[in-house]
Amino acid sequence: MSADTALPAASCYLDEETFRLSCGLFLEHSHSLNDGWTWEMFSGSEKEGYMKKTVMVPCRLSSTPCQRRVVDDTDGLAEDEQLSDQDESAGELPGAEGQAVLRYEYHVLYSCSYQIPILYFRASTLEGRSLSLEEVWKNVHPNYQQRLRQGPWDTITQQEHPLLGQPFFMLHPCKTEEFMRPALETAHAKRMGVNYIVTWLSVVGPVVGLDVPLSYALAVGAPVPGTSASASAAASTAASAAASTSASAPD
Amino acid sequence: MADDSTGKGPGTTKLQFAPFCSALEAGFWHQLTQKKLNDYRLDESPKSIKGYYYNGDPVGLPTRLTLEFSAFEVDGPTPLRCCTATGILYNTNTLEAFRSIDKKALLDKEACEIWKEIQSGAALQNPSILNKFILLTFADLKKYHFYYWFCFPVLCFSEGIPIIQEPVSLNLKFSAKQISGLQEAYDNLCSTNNTTAVPYFLVKYSEEEVRVAPIHEWEAFFTDFKTVTVGVYDPCTLAQHPGWPLRNFLILIASKWGAQLDVVEVLCFRDRTLQGTRSVQHSIIFQVKLPDLSASTGCPKSVGWEKNQKGAMGPRSVNLSECMDPKRLAESSVDLNLKLMRWRLVPTLDLDKVVSTKCLLLGAGTLGCNVARTLMGWGVRHITFVDNAKISYSNPVRQPLYEFDDCLAGGKSKALAAVERLRKIFPGVNAEGFNMSIPMPGHPVNFSEVTLEQARRDVEQLEALISSHDVVFLLMDTRESRWLPTVLAASQRKLVVNAALGFDTFVVMRHGLKRPRGESAESSPSSSCTSASSSSIPGMPSLPGASLFSNIPGHRLGCYFCNDVVAPGDSTRDRTLDQQCTVSRPGLAMIAGALAVEMMVSILQHPEGGYAVASSSDDRMNEPPTSLGLVPHQIRGFLARFDNVLPASLAFDKCTACSPIVLDHYEREGFQFLSKVFNSSHSFLEDLTGLTLLHQETQAAESAGVRPQQDSSLTNKTLEKFLRLWESPTSVLPPCPSGAV
Numbered sequence: 001m002s003a004d005t006a007l008p009a010a011s012c013y014l015d016e017e018t019f020r021l022s023c024g025l026f027l028e029h030s031h032s033l034n035d036g037w038t039w040e041m042f043s044g045s046e047k048e049g050y051m052k053k054t055v056m057v058p059c060r061l062s063s064t065p066c067q068r069r070v071v072d073d074t075d076g077l078a079e080d081e082q083l084s085d086q087d088e089s090a091g092e093l094p095g096a097e098g099q100a101v102l103r104y105e106y107h108v109l110y111s112c113s114y115q116i117p118i119l120y121f122r123a124s125t126l127e128g129r130s131l132s133l134e135e136v137w138k139n140v141h142p143n144y145q146q147r148l149r150q151g152p153w154d155t156i157t158q159q160e161h162p163l164l165g166q167p168f169f170m171l172h173p174c175k176t177e178e179f180m181r182p183a184l185e186t187a188h189a190k191r192m193g194v195n196y197i198v199t200w201l202s203v204v205g206p207v208v209g210l211d212v213p214l215s216y217a218l219a220v221g222a223p224v225p226g227t228s229a230s231a232s233a234a235a236s237t238a239a240s241a242a243a244s245t246s247a248s249a250p251d
Numbered sequence: 252m253a254d255d256s257t258g259k260g261p262g263t264t265k266l267q268f269a270p271f272c273s274a275l276e277a278g279f280w281h282q283l284t285q286k287k288l289n290d291y292r293l294d295e296s297p298k299s300i301k302g303y304y305y306n307g308d309p310v311g312l313p314t315r316l317t318l319e320f321s322a323f324e325v326d327g328p329t330p331l332r333c334c335t336a337t338g339i340l341y342n343t344n345t346l347e348a349f350r351s352i353d354k355k356a357l358l359d360k361e362a363c364e365i366w367k368e369i370q371s372g373a374a375l376q377n378p379s380i381l382n383k384f385i386l387l388t389f390a391d392l393k394k395y396h397f398y399y400w401f402c403f404p405v406l407c408f409s410e411g412i413p414i415i416q417e418p419v420s421l422n423l424k425f426s427a428k429q430i431s432g433l434q435e436a437y438d439n440l441c442s443t444n445n446t447t448a449v450p451y452f453l454v455k456y457s458e459e460e461v462r463v464a465p466i467h468e469w470e471a472f473f474t475d476f477k478t479v480t481v482g483v484y485d486p487c488t489l490a491q492h493p494g495w496p497l498r499n500f501l502i503l504i505a506s507k508w509g510a511q512l513d514v515v516e517v518l519c520f521r522d523r524t525l526q527g528t529r530s531v532q533h534s535i536i537f538q539v540k541l542p543d544l545s546a547s548t549g550c551p552k553s554v555g556w557e558k559n560q561k562g563a564m565g566p567r568s569v570n571l572s573e574c575m576d577p578k579r580l581a582e583s584s585v586d587l588n589l590k591l592m593r594w595r596l597v598p599t600l601d602l603d604k605v606v607s608t609k610c611l612l613l614g615a616g617t618l619g620c621n622v623a624r625t626l627m628g629w630g631v632r633h634i635t636f637v638d639n640a641k642i643s644y645s646n647p648v649r650q651p652l653y654e655f656d657d658c659l660a661g662g663k664s665k666a667l668a669a670v671e672r673l674r675k676i677f678p679g680v681n682a683e684g685f686n687m688s689i690p691m692p693g694h695p696v697n698f699s700e701v702t703l704e705q706a707r708r709d710v711e712q713l714e715a716l717i718s719s720h721d722v723v724f725l726l727m728d729t730r731e732s733r734w735l736p737t738v739l740a741a742s743q744r745k746l747v748v749n750a751a752l753g754f755d756t757f758v759v760m761r762h763g764l765k766r767p768r769g770e771s772a773e774s775s776p777s778s779s780c781t782s783a784s785s786s787s788i789p790g791m792p793s794l795p796g797a798s799l800f801s802n803i804p805g806h807r808l809g810c811y812f813c814n815d816v817v818a819p820g821d822s823t824r825d826r827t828l829d830q831q832c833t834v835s836r837p838g839l840a841m842i843a844g845a846l847a848v849e850m851m852v853s854i855l856q857h858p859e860g861g862y863a864v865a866s867s868s869d870d871r872m873n874e875p876p877t878s879l880g881l882v883p884h885q886i887r888g889f890l891a892r893f894d895n896v897l898p899a900s901l902a903f904d905k906c907t908a909c910s911p912i913v914l915d916h917y918e919r920e921g922f923q924f925l926s927k928v929f930n931s932s933h934s935f936l937e938d939l940t941g942l943t944l945l946h947q948e949t950q951a952a953e954s955a956g957v958r959p960q961q962d963s964s965l966t967n968k969t970l971e972k973f974l975r976l977w978e979s980p981t982s983v984l985p986p987c988p989s990g991a992v
Contacts, residue, residue, distance in 0.1 A: 034307070034524035038331070060842065091411055091494050095266040101312055103276070126315070127569035128275035128397075131586065158580075158587045165318075166281055167574050167584075172591060212355050213526050 012177045012184060013115040014196050020161055020196040021223030023051050023108065029220045033213065040107075042163045050120075050163065050195075051108040057209065059100035059139065071147035101126055102139065106210050108201065109162060116176050117197060119204050120168040133158065133169060140209065156208075172202050179203050265411035266539055267489045270318065271495045272313040273385075273401040273557055273567075278320030280390075280397055280571055283342070286323060287390055291342060300323045302384060303333040304486040304496070306448075307523035314487045314494045316384060316403065327388045332522070333448045334496070336403075337384040342390065344938035345460070349389035349398055349566070351725035354556060357385055361404040362553030373468045381499035385555075387566070395575045400566035404555040405498040408542050412501065415514055416538035418491050424536050425456070427671040429928050432461035434531050435641055437482075437520065440465065447988070453502050454480040454518055463677065469508070476511040478538075485519035490535060493519045502543060502551065583680040589630045599878045604855045609633040611687065611716055613736055614726035615665040616640070617835075618750050620652040621844025623673060623852040624725055629852060634673060635683045635720060638665040639688040687712060690821045691731040696929045706929065707922050715740055722851055725749040725811065726844075731819035737810050738917055741765055746854065748863040749811045750847040752835045757843040759850055760885035763808030763902045763911065764861030791936040801869065803899050808884050815902035819933065836890055846886050853879045865899035905940040912940055 014022070023039065030037035041049040084137060107120040123131040123139070133156060137145065161168045187194040198220050202212040291298070302318040316336055319325050329335045341357070343349040361383055368374040374381055385402040420844070433456070440449055440463050453464045454473050463482060464472040473479050481504065487494030497517065504515060521534045544551070559565045575577050586606075593600045610626055612619045615694035623634055637764035641662035647653045652672040657663045673682045687709055690696055697707035713736060717723055723740045727734045727749060733749065742745045747762035810817065855859060856877040857863035866881035875881055884899035904910050916924045916939070928936060937943045 033527035034529060035527070036333070056308065056315075058311055091265065091407065093269045093489075093499070101274075101315075103274070105276075122277065124277050125569075126272065126274040126313075127567060128277045128280050129569050129571055130277050130574040132573065133581075157591050158584050162819055164278070166277065180831055191323050 011181045014110075014113065014117065015113065016110050018098065018196070018223060019110040019117060020047070025195055025220050025223055026052065026197045026201075026216065029216055041236055048163065050110075053106045055104045055106070055125065055141075055210070057102045057104055102131070104209060105170070106205075106208075107161065108197065111173060114173040114176070116173050116180075117200055118173050119122050119201070119208070119210075120159070120170045121208050121210070122166075122168045124161050128168065136169070136208075167210075171207065176200070176204075177204070195220045195222050255944075263413040264417075266414050266537075267492055268405075268498055269314045269489055269492045269494050270557065271316040271401070271403045271486075274315040274317040274398075275316070275399075275569075276319040277321050277571070277574060280575065280824040281502065281597045282320050282323055283388065283390060283397075284392060284575065287342060287392065288606055292572065293344055295342065295344055295348070296322075298342070300338045300340045300386065301325050301340055302336045302676045303329050304336060304382075304494075305330075305333045306484050306521050307332060308486070308488050308927075309523065309525065310488045312488060316401070318386070329448075329466070332447045334382070334448045335379055336384055337380065337715055338384040338386055339500060340386045340388065341514055342388045342948055344389075346389050346391070346398065349387065351388060354387070357387070358404050358553055358555055359550075359572075361385055361402070362406055362555075363550045365404060366406060366500055366550040369499075369506050374499075374503055374508075375469075378466055378500070381498050382450065382501065394570070395572040396568060396570050398566055399567045401557040402555045403495055403557065405495065405503045406553050407498075408502070408505070408544075409552060410542060412542070413535060413540045415540050415587070416516075418493075418519075418537035420490065420532065421518070421531035421536050423533040425461075425780075426458075427534075428460050429456055430532050431460075431465070432456070433513040433518075434522075434529075436461050436463040437522075437531075439463075448484055450496060453740075454482045456480065478507065478514045478516060479508075480514065480516040480518060482518045482520050485521055485534070487519065488521070489677070493517065501539070502544065504610055505541045505544040506547075507545070509541055510545045512541055512543075514538050515541050518638075528741040559645045574972050578678040581677060583741040585630055585677065585679070591643075592852070597878045603854060605852050606630040606632060608722055608851070608855060609635075609720040610722050610724060610787070611635050611637070611720035612724045613637045613732075614724075614728065615652070615669045615684070616726070616728060617649045617840035618726035618752070618844050618847070619665075619724075620650040620669065621841050622726055622750070622847055623669065624651060624676075625845045626849035627673065627677055627680065629848065632679065633720075635682065635716065636666040636684045637687060637716065638669075638684075638687060638688070640665050649760050649840065685712065685716065685733075688726070689713060689735055690925070690929050691729070692734050692928045692936065693731060693863070693931075693933055696926060698928050703926065704909075706926065710735070710922055710925055717743055717745055720745070722746045724847060724851075725751075726847075733811055734819045734908050734928075737762065737812060738925075740904075740920055741810065741909040742914050744768075745959050746851070747810070748847050748851050750843045751917055752839050752843055754834060755890040757835075757846075757887075757888045757890075758841055758885055759843050760811065761805075761850060761861065762855060763813075763884075763978045764805050765909070766806045766862075769865075801899070803865045803901055805859065807866065808865055809900045809902045810906060810909040812908035813906040814900060816908065819907065819936075839888075839890060841979040842888060844889075846888070849879075849884065850883070853877055853882050857882050866897060866952060867899050870897075905942050905945060907936040907940055910940050 027037055027039055029035075035053075036055070037051055037053045039049055040052045042114070083156075102125060104123050104125050105121060107116050109120060110119045123136050125131070131139070156169050157172050159170045160166065175203055180196075183199050183203075184196075186196065187199075195216075198212070198216045202217065205212050259429075266602065271624070300322045301671065302315070302322060304316050308315075322338075339361070341352065343352065365381065365383060365956070366372070383404055385404065387400045387402075389398040391584065404452060419473070421433075425433065433454070437449070437452070440452055441447055449465070451466050453466055453469060455462045455464075455472065460550075462472075466481075481500070483497045483500055485494050486496065486700050497519070500515075501515070504512070516536065516538045519535045520531065521535070522529070522531045524530070524972055534991065556564060559852045573583070589602055589606075593602060604628070608631055608830065610633065612634065612792065615623075615636040619636060619922055623636070626634055642650075642653045642657045642665055643662055644658045646654075646665075647655055647658065652669045652780065653665075655670050664684070664686040666686045668684075670682040670684040672679045682847045690706045690709055696702050697908060718740050723736055723745055727733055730751075737749075746764055748759070749762060750759045751757065800810075818948055854860060854863060856879050863876060863882045865884035866876065871880055883897040886895050886897055888895045902909060907913065913936070934943065937946075
């Protein structure tokens with residue numbers, strides 16, 4: 001890499017400090033929009049945490065998977081006669097139950113090993129049952145399925161959430177460089193400060209049904225790093241570029 | 252109104268409420284599991300928990316009460332712009348207790364509690380206690396099945412609540428100025444209360460302004476008591492109906508001020524933001540006539556148990572084994588991880604073919620252990636071990652499925668211990684172990700009826716095992732123990748992958764896969780050669796012009812014994828210990844074991860499988876035949892040079908294991924033939940296959956000093972070249988490699 005050119009090279013990597021600062025700006029805008037993103041601290045540490053958003057989506061599939069997999073042996077759990085008269089004259093709107101809804105939960109975490117953000121997500125029914133990857137795919141609109149499967153980021157895998165220890169799906173970071181490099185280099189050439197999180201999330205989010213409104217791109221800029229922060233960022237970038245076999249050095 | 256039919260009484264429509272729909276996050280169940288295992292254990296006493304609801308949903312979503320991971324931290328924060336509901340958890344120890352617990356009594360108890368708090372005025376000060384819930388659970392943690400039943404207790408007016416003015420959208424009633432005034436007043440109330448959501452509030456409005464106040468300020472806020480407007484944070488999105496939280500609030504109003512009030516106007520406050528634009532104008536507003544409850548002292552009738560998914564009054568259940576059972580998680584993680592390889596690097600990789608292959612591992616020593624681990628890495632589920640040895644103290648450092656403890660008390664059986672360890676590594680594996688011996692040529696079995704019978708059973712067992720598997724790995728430590736499985740597998744047309752070690756050399760090879768029966772007649776060179784009486788090198792001359800080692804189809808490839816000119820016999824006799832028990836460089840077994848599995852995977856990826864033409868070292872620059880690359884016949888490795896070569900060789904028509912005459916005898920005579928081989932010296936097989944004759948002819952030709960005829964000299968040269976390849980000092984000769992024990 002050529003650190004001695006006029007412009008420092010656009011990096012596809014992100015140090016942890018810049019990640020947090022970028023998230024901070026992202027969250028600020030989310031609050032002003034009421035867009036639902038929050039910062040979840042982990043075990044009380046402000047530093048260790050992740051951005052989270054939960055979205056409720058009507059289930060595309062009428063009966064499966066939203067209402068399936070009810071435990072079979074409900075023999076002894078039939079209707080309770082004693083209570084079955086409760087809705088008579090009780091003012092309860094009938095037929096409100098059974099609306100099929102899925103809960104999508106998105107987490108943005110920092111990966112120290114890849115030095116980039118990673119999008120974790122899971123989808124579950126209102127009973128709390130997580131959907132399998134197949135079921136998630138089935139709920140993706142067929143118009144998008146074909147395109148998404150061929151995309152450069154079709155690398156969803158299951159992984160334990162690094163902080164929660166629960167099973168999540170994640171978009172494998174191996175392709176991140178592929179789409180971040182052109183975006184960052186363009187911005188870099190135009191000397192535009194872009195917010196890494198905004199650029200990155202607006203690419204990977206839609207793949208798994210997460211919308212990032214356009215106003216983020218207009219309103220959220222890059223964090224202004226202190227000199228020490230930027231120095232360490234450059235250092236870690238260099239180290240990671242050298243260490244990573246797949247990464248070609250930025251020119 | 253669309254819901255007229257459901258209203259009661261002629262002329263008057265009664266107000267109907269959309270009930271809460273319970274919404275549980277996976278994190279809630281994880282946390283409940285942890286609590287049950289670590290804190291509650293057998294404690295069934297009620298526990299305080301909490302949930303929340305939200306009034307900003309887009310139209311079409313059900314009115315939900317959500318419980319998540321944080322439900323057990325009662326004092327923890329509530330998500331922004333959400334209202335809290337406090338709950339009581341009854342987690343029973345048995346399904347029977349879950350079933351038999353008196354639900355009516357639980358509901359009545361909570362309802363009375365609410366009624367008392369209304370009477371005492373506590374609910375005025377802290378109106379969120381009007382939103383309570385009961386959660387009854389039974390967690391079957393063996394199966395990860397959870398049974399649960401929610402109750403959202405509300406008190407009822409016995410005659411219902413007559414609607415005076417039908418619900419309308421707020422923008423039909425309020426001007427834009429009033430709407431923004433309401434929004435501002437509500438936000439101020441929130442910030443005064445240091446919160447982001449207020450469940451209940453009082454409203455006063457005029458053309459000019461909108462004011463709101465907390466409900467405990469009722470007396471001061473309302474001067475005229477005939478008609479009042481109250482606000483409720485409403486999680487419902489239906490245009491004609493309020494959500495559940497309004498119910499107990501109306502009871503509170505009727506109980507406190509029912510005597511003075513004529514009509515109550517209700518503002519169901521809904522506050523959502525879409526794409527950055529906030530809106531409250533879709534809130535609904537309507538008027539009801541409240542029955543007077545100020546005189547009643549007894550707790551009104553109550554309802555609230557949630558219906559299940561079928562719309563019946565019964566509990567719900569959910570099976571979370573897929574996301575909570577560690578074994579299921581391991582399985583899906585392993586599979587997804589392998590799929591990642593396909594997505595990223597080898598899009599055409601047929602993983603199912605690999606994963607579903609049933610592998611029989613003959614030998615559970617250094618090679619067997621390493622082969623098994625590599626198979627597991629590929630997601631292979633069905634692995635069977637055959638070995639008759641016990642684990643000794645020297646084994647664990649080289650055989651990665653065993654530990655020191657396995658050596659104690661005489662040592663566990665390798666085959667069984669290996670299975671045990673595989674299950675520990677990956678519970679999803681379908682492994683089986685057979686502690687049995689494989690009868691060998693030159694190792695007589697006819698000492699007694701008992702030994703003969705045992706040998707017969709062992710052969711039958713091995714035949715059955717080979718028949719029920721797809722790939723047979725030969726990973727034993729002696730040459731002669733490979734003979735029987737080579738014959739059986741050749742006869743059954745099963746793919747054989749063979750690995751053998753020297754000190755710093757190894758061979759990994761696939762045996763030629765004979766054509767299916769019936770097809771073998773047509774132009775099969777091996778069959779034409781068996782009848783050939785010439786002493787030329789078998790199998791080779793019939794391919795005029797073809798390079799010796801290139802483009803050999805899978806059915807014409809040799810087996811482990813094809814390159815031998817002596818039959819297998821007792822190789823341990825007359826040898827010193829270091830010759831019997833070959834010591835190899837410790838890394839060798841890992842390399843060879845891994846290569847054996849990778850060779851199998853490459854073979855499986857070839858459309859012709861075991862019939863694939865053998866790739867050779869020369870093909871390294873060519874377009875590979877499979878997505879994973881070459882499919883060689885043999886990999887011969889030389890650790891001293893850190894080098895591998897990929898030779899290929901033809902099946903030998905005088906082979907002591909896979910030649911037609913041997914297979915023919917086995918298939919016709921069965922165990923009778925096999926026992927003759929076990930009991931005889933090696934000359935039996937050599938005589939049978941014609942090796943003896945070959946020796947004699949060669950010797951005769953040499954001693955006569957006759958210059959061979961032209962074409963036999965060619966073949967002799969070829970033979971020399973052929974043998975030299977194997978006889979370089981560092982190479983593993985097929986006759987001698989044996990696995991380090």
